[in-house]
Amino acid sequence: GKQADVLRCPHIANTYSVRQHFMNIICDTNIWYEIGNNQFELGNIPNENNLIAVFNSIDEFTKTSNLVKNEIYTRNAIQAMFKFSDKHAIFEPPLIHLLKLDNPKIKYDIRKMQNFIIEFTEKIANGYKITDTLAFKEYCIERDKNFIDLTEYTNSISNKIKQNIKNIKQHRKTESMPIIRDLISKIVSYQSIKLSEDFDWTKIELLTNTLRVYFTKLETGAIKAVKNDWYDIFILAYVQQSDKIWTKDTKLISLIKEANMEKYLFNN
Numbered sequence: 001g002k003q004a005d006v007l008r009c010p011h012i013a014n015t016y017s018v019r020q021h022f023m024n025i026i027c028d029t030n031i032w033y034e035i036g037n038n039q040f041e042l043g044n045i046p047n048e049n050n051l052i053a054v055f056n057s058i059d060e061f062t063k064t065s066n067l068v069k070n071e072i073y074t075r076n077a078i079q080a081m082f083k084f085s086d087k088h089a090i091f092e093p094p095l096i097h098l099l100k101l102d103n104p105k106i107k108y109d110i111r112k113m114q115n116f117i118i119e120f121t122e123k124i125a126n127g128y129k130i131t132d133t134l135a136f137k138e139y140c141i142e143r144d145k146n147f148i149d150l151t152e153y154t155n156s157i158s159n160k161i162k163q164n165i166k167n168i169k170q171h172r173k174t175e176s177m178p179i180i181r182d183l184i185s186k187i188v189s190y191q192s193i194k195l196s197e198d199f200d201w202t203k204i205e206l207l208t209n210t211l212r213v214y215f216t217k218l219e220t221g222a223i224k225a226v227k228n229d230w231y232d233i234f235i236l237a238y239v240q241q242s243d244k245i246w247t248k249d250t251k252l253i254s255l256i257k258e259a260n261m262e263k264y265l266f267n268n
Contacts, residue, residue: 024050025266026238027085028247029057029077029231036080037073051246053085055093055114056235062120063140068133078125091118094237095188101203101240102195147227154218154225180212206245207236209259210252217255239264 025045027035032053034040045051058081061067066074081089091110092100100106111118130136184207185195201208214233217223232252239245244266247253256265 024052024243025246026052029060030248031246032081033077036076051084053081053089054238056231059117062117063143067130078121094234102199151225151227203240206239206261206264209261210255213255213259
């Protein structure tokens, strides 16, 4: 694959300063693959729109088997991510992002906390290869363990809830938004502290509404959780009211539409 130009990661100390008045387009990992491998034209995206890479995608690129199976294809995707989002990538994990959305004064040292994923993706973009494929495979399995455990736990709880549902149609109508908000706040608190009582939930209405549909589908047995769901759904934590999400993930798109949040979808 073609080598990247000089790759750098400046500006990461203050990613929030770039979230200006014009529209930002939060790009899912599958979009970087398509951009990097010239699978569609970018000409019809106005210049004032920022293509934003976020932690979820950057982290996914550090533990994908595609680095071994589709090396050049993946390198091209990572290079595209640096090229288009070099100055305004968001390196904070989604839960930290929510904390900073709640209180911009919260300090988070990106270089200290996320130095590995930054350096790893920079090296791959610059032509480094995975040499010990067996060790890398074991590393990927280890990195995914928490997500697999969380997925099994979620399916187990959902199954218990399903067994106690008397009327599925009625259950779908149950007002669950307070539960969803409390859940998000609790998950955030595992990282640090809970969101404040006066947190402006309208800022992340895409995440909360989509999550509500997702959990209703789990609880009624319409779907089962899979480990990638956490990356796919929590990428929505970065999408604020003036932003769009750009994804080709049909499951995520379907959940967003069912949540009546179609206005957030960017369609190239």
